[in-house]
Amino acid sequence: MTPQDARTRHWDVIVIGAGMGGGMAARRLAEQGLSVLVVEKGPRGYAQEQQELDETMSDPHARRIRGYWPKPVQATVNQRQMRFFAPIGCGVGGTSAFYAGTLERPERHDLEDTAEIPHPTGGWPVGYDAFTPYFEQAEALLHISGTHDPLSREAPSDLGPPPEISAGETAMITEMRADGLHPYRQHLAFRNLPGCLVCLGHKCPRKCKMDGRSAGLEPALETGNAVLLENCDVTEINYDTRSVTGLTVVHAGVTHTLNAGYYVLAAGALGSPRLLLMSDRTNPKGCANSSDWVGRGLMFHLNEVFALWPKRHQRFEGATKAVSLRNIYTVDGARMGMIQSLGLEVSFNNIAAYLARLYDRSVLGRIPKLRYLTNIPALVAAKVLGKAKVFVGILEDLPYPENRVLVDADDKEVPSFVYSLPAELLHRRQIFRRQIKKTFKGYRTMLMGQRPELNYGHPCGTLRFGRDPETSVLDANCKTHDLDNLYVADSSFFPTSMGVNPSLTIAANALRVGDVITSRLKTR
Template sequence: MTDALLQTHWDVIVIGTGIGGGTAGRALAEAGLKTLFLEKGPAGYRAERTALSHEVFLPEARLTRGFWPGQIVARQNGTESRFFGPLGAGVGGSSVFYAATLERPEPHDLDDSPEKPHPTGGWPVSFDAFAPYIERAERLYHISGDPHAPGQDHLAPARPLSPADQRIAERLRRNGHAPYALHSAIRHVDGCLGCLGKCPLPCKMDGRSAGVEPALATGNAALLDHCDVTRLRTRDAQITQIEARHHGRPVTLTARHVLLAGGAFGSPRLCLASTSEAHPKGLANSSGLVGRNLMFHLNELFALWPGTSDPAPSKAIGLRDLYHLNGQRLGMVQAMGVSASYGEIAYYLRTLIDRSALRHIPLAGELSRIPAAAAAKLLGSAKIFVGLLEDMPYAENRVLPPDPGSDDIAFTYTLHPELAARRRAFRRAISRAFRGQRRMFLNHAPDLNHGHPTGTMRFGTDPATSVLTPWGRAHDHPNLWVADAGFMPTSMGVNPSLTIAAQALRTADAIKDSLT
């Protein structure tokens, strides 16, 4: 079977199986196109339940569990740190570990007008043009939750709020705010716990359950797991060959079109590694912007005590009142779906240590157990919330070319003064919004959300200032496409997953049109 897959000339080969690759691949397979998914990690077993862990260090062990095997090497404001990021490498990518919160952006995220110019020039697609694809993605992922804008009548009803969430929401309303039930990609299935991590039940909709599995069921798609793509070959600007290692064995594959969906880290790394005499700067890189304009969200974590003994973590409340406040681009606030237990606190402290100078101290990570136990006792029944602060693109913030044979992901990032100023304003706004409720910020220093990288292969109309066309095709290559978070010219103030899925559907439509 594997040899037959390797010898087939496909209509489309999709590299990566997360939200973008899974969504686009399903749309292509359902349109009758011969589609092959390539995934670096394993397919895994549908019955397994696995949470993303920071405690697994061996690359082979990490890959077996569906975690990205290498470390993140971050040079932030001139200081280098190494740590394991919240990234997946298996069917479904990182999405199989996420909390399944899929929120649509606000119109001001995409629209740019002379009256309200976007600080980075805006998107090449208006919100009204993008909205039908957002709705298609919401239906595809079975989104439930409270409508907070016109045109969301198709959402499934939200689950009832827990007593603790009801109390938090009522206090927010008394402060003049409008909390709502978060938009969740979790179908109501008997026995569903809405858990983080891989789940054996078909309730959580992710790149695997909403993308790859339905695509394979059509009979038009196939999957090669344990397939590490190392290089793309070109002739006359066309992508002609995909070089990879399948279970360690060199293989070559061909397709009429190639769709990159390895994420805002993975896709630019592959393009930068695919240098040649014709493309000395890598593929799709005539603008020199591949890997640049790297953005994250800044996490503003805080604990909230609802004043009840409800032990369940808060996972249902969202607040958009601070999203675009007094002309400032801030972001939304949402429950994280985790409780302030010893395990979560120890994980967080260990992550902070790995990103700091303390990582050089022997057993520093083990010493985090003592303050974690003390913090768990102090926080008790607290619920954990996060504010997602919008980041802006700067060309010097970028993913670096990969070292040959290494799975480490290296990037350099400078936190600009305007971001630091907006962060201070965001924290003040959060404190005002939640006044009257016992609360405590959990991070003092800026905390980049390494699970939300975006912007490294931005789309636009001008080949000199963008990598992709508005439909996701590389300006430089007529049969190379991208459907992951790299396309985004701004990070917006929400989780990027739903926006990635919507753009993946747009890109799939464009590929179908080009083939028919």
Template sequence: MDDLTSREWDAIVIGTGVGGGSVGRSLAEAGLSVLFVEKGPDLGDEPPMALEIGDSDPAHRLARGAWPRLLEFELDGRQIETDGMVGAAVGGTSIYYAATLERPERHDLEPVEGRPHPTGGWVVGHDAFRPWFEAAERNFHINGEIDPLASERGELPPPLEPLPASDAALIADLRRTGMHPYRTHMATRLAPASDGAAPQVQKMHGRSAGVTPALKTGRAALIDRCTVTRIEADGRAVTGLTCLRDGQSLTLRARRYVLSAGGLGSPTLMLRSASEYWPGGLGNRHDLVGRNLMFHLSEILALWTRDAHRDLTAMRSISMRDLYYMHGQRFGTVQSMGLTAGYGEILYAMQKRFDLSSLRRVRMLRHGLRIPAVVATRAMGKAKLFVGVLEDLPYSHNRVLPDPDDGERLRFHYHIADELHQRRAAFRAALRRAFQPHRAMFTTTAPELNFAHPCGTLRFGKDEKASVLDADCRVHGLENLYVADSSFMPTSNGVNPSLTIAANALRVGARIAAEMQPRLAAVSSLGY
């Protein structure tokens, strides 16, 4: 450990998710020395062990790669504590994700005729991002089919896994009704099995697509189970990191620092690193750090197909963008979840609807819902679950608010805007129309925030008074601190943010490497 903590690294990357893993790999492959610092353990590339529902024990949670504390937040005036699917392990939250990585639309990043962006803010446009999208797709081994509605058609390797018969029938049905389904873009590859068996499909995430390739260069190292408690900085630059590992305090130093602790973790750490130079928190001279918090809303739909009575194979195989932008409304992608719904899910959905009805006080009727749930399951079989990803937009009052007494608690305040309620209602109506030829039912009634998709809390931009980061994702006022996670995004777009995070991280890594080329050349001339 001493050899890791005593030297000055070219770059230290805080966090090892999609962003941290990608930027660290980029820097190591460019010839820089890189130290990854991860709060959680290194669990390998195997899926993490499942947590018991409601498990709030910090040690249990951290051992399984989850953030040690439950999320605590105020939602429309209600105080809530929940498990937000925030990861704390090598690979970050991406060890939990479903590995669906897709590009945003051009009009997500810049105005397009007929489809203006409602807020702007993307100071780097779609064309500038394109080569980084392509590089990220290669790193994460993205495979699938090109969206037939795409105005700009790229190339992808074909899907790795065959389409289940029930999904093939559903795609045919959807196409007959005028929809345009395609095979979801998946971050997976065929990896040889250790025992010589047939190759297995491996999910690509922050560890497998980022940290592991970086370590293989011989220029990167990893410290896991290490919590960064403060970023030390003077008025111009970061001077070091104060960390805690196994009860021991550590100080780490580098020439460049990249913060990639996530849309909630990164602003929390910056706000907790207040000092005489930065009394309101690092980069927070204009009270913007932690503001403009966005998620996505998830609309989950149970869909019964013609083959519903069969034992359906659950795969995340179908995506559609027919509803992405409709009649001036910004909605998002619709995807199969790789899950099926039976009696329990149907009963739960019926109970949620009942609890919002005028009959909710007649509890006997609520118990009676078990009978129609059984009848529906026997008559229609299992359903495939689809999710509609509804874009969120930035509002300054939605913000991260660190706990003054608990440094490991992620806290925030969020109010669902009236326009988001209205767009949600329109999106649900569009989903009903799109799936009208099929038997379908929403499994959710109240708005469901996707806590795995926090973004926007350290937005980038040209104006220091309106953004935390510059166009290169360097913190305004600090010459050696960068951010490479979802925090930089000024809007959330209508797709899973992972590919955008990875692409931007590679872009940031290239910028840092270009800055440090003179030093690399000098080191090389000395024979190191």
């Protein structure tokens, strides 16, 4: 559809963004019979493409046509300025088309204040039981496979059987259980078709990996009720005192206005608040920002990557995302996070890519000519690490108002944010690192990094939902407090980051938002 055609229709709902949140919301709305227009900055892409999200490619046009965000991030972390290409997608499926392989449920204390583990914010405005049916629906639509976490107090999920793993990995799980650990098969969004390519870190050409494209937008389009407008930039949200009145978009250099009854913002935790802040013609503070919390509360996770060697009588073969553990999800009431196999071979190429990313985000990143020197320690590390398996611990982040998304003064297309590592997070990190070593004391392990490593693929929290309009942007239904027809369906709504990958919760909430809007439209 062209913008000229789109602007002649009054849509039930316009969804901004076609990632995990936008795709799943569009599917739910379209399957309920509503007319849905999905506006996506990037391209639809091709069914058979399989490229990775290349953080070294720098040409904006080349990046955009491949589904990468075209501009580098401008970040100030602990008062140090950095400019680098973050793992952010720009196209149908968004970042989820490249990643989103692991979709794990949070635990009850992630959302609620419990007797054993108090919640740092008092709890989300919507509790675990209210989310449960949407977790179940999202797991079914995304074909999640895996096994039940033996430490969970919740009823087992109805998951598909996990794919077969190697004898070495089976032995690893058996040995971990004998050592008193509680591994389970990681919850993965793969249909496990014959000849599955296990598309970790790149697009899937076979509709086997389930993401915002394959499980969200494409089924929405198949209903005939949803239409995609690709390569279209939303530059401003127009609004009056009560509601959004339209969107200003630019397509092929021409400006248009699009209209709907309801609007769903799903441009990502860095993109959604930026668009609201840019929409400042009516209010200098930006759209839906009476609380001054738009863009604030930015969270990531801290990654603790470590190598784990097999015991002498074992062999770890292949690189699969086979194992998750929650043995140190909390430690003495402190919030930590889960541990999972990363799905990477300990090879020169993977180590070199990892070191290059660290280099780009260091003070030396301004000297790109020296970047190739990271190949030397990569060669040494590949030889030393040998047959180790790579795991990652995901340490929960918490919201602070000073950690926030900004609008870049020179180029509004550039994702920009400031972030400082709080002392309590650094303290929890030290506990987490010690506990990783203690948990795997029967194995030889090596923590792979000394400095804290933010997971830039997991931004969240910048349009938090809550009960109090003075300290949150959204209400319990993810509708903005200020405007009656504007909802949010990406990770921006998180009040806390939880100790798991965010994708399943994004998908579940997007389905919930779809139901809220459908109910409103059908009862008018």
